[in-house]
Amino acid sequence: MFTEAVLLLHLLLASFWVGGMLFLSIILAPFVRRLPIKDQAFQEVGRRFSFYGTFITLTLLLLTGLGNVFLIHGGNFSRSVWEKLGLFAVIVVVSLVHDLWAGKRAVESDSMKMVARTLGIINLILGIMAFYLGIRIRLGF
Ligand code: HEM
Numbered sequence: 001m002f003t004e005a006v007l008l009l010h011l012l013l014a015s016f017w018v019g020g021m022l023f024l025s026i027i028l029a030p031f032v033r034r035l036p037i038k039d040q041a042f043q044e045v046g047r048r049f050s051f052y053g054t055f056i057t058l059t060l061l062l063l064t065g066l067g068n069v070f071l072i073h074g075g076n077f078s079r080s081v082w083e084k085l086g087l088f089a090v091i092v093v094v095s096l097v098h099d100l101w102a103g104k105r106a107v108e109s110d111s112m113k114m115v116a117r118t119l120g121i122i123n124l125i126l127g128i129m130a131f132y133l134g135i136r137i138r139l140g141f
Contacts, residue, residue, distance in 0.1 A: 003071040010064035018127040050099040084133040
């Protein structure tokens with residue numbers, strides 16, 4: 001029961017984080033970009049997603065992910081698990097640079113907006129790669 005709960009939480013968090021980035025980029029951003037208050041709207045949405053997505057969700061993904069390693073895989077740190085931990089470290093760095101540096105300065109210039117946008121897209125790709133590594137771990141690689 002506890003094992004299932006930890007895996008369920010891991011999957012919900014992964015869906016929220018990657019799904020949230022997909023929703024932001026495909027649904028919300030094209031609409032917000034046409035608003036007169038677009039800078040303010042992006043800052044507010046970004047601040048909230050940073051708090052729930054980057055800080056809370058990434059922390060819990062690490063904890064539940066390690067929980068999965070011990071509860072489901074008997075503490076076996078396979079090659080895919082190490083790859084996932086390495087990828088996770090890159091994700092944390094990209095997220096922090098995006099949220100705390102580029103995102104906050106995006107109001108200052110178009111080039112900074114471009115940097116923030118590019119880092120956001122990179123993070124989305126890294127998130128999908130983390131999904132894929134989760135599947136590889138599940139399949140025993
Ligand atoms: C960006 C963060 C992460 C995302 C998006 C993510 C996503 C996923 C997904 C979608 C699965 C399910 C795969 C399946 O059931 O077929 C999974 C499984 C797993 N994840 Fe993560 N994960 C993340 C971080 C981590 C971290 C940091 C660890 C720690 C090592 C981890 C360890 C695991 C393990 C061990 C499984 C396999 C569970 C099983 O066998 O059913 N994950 N992950």
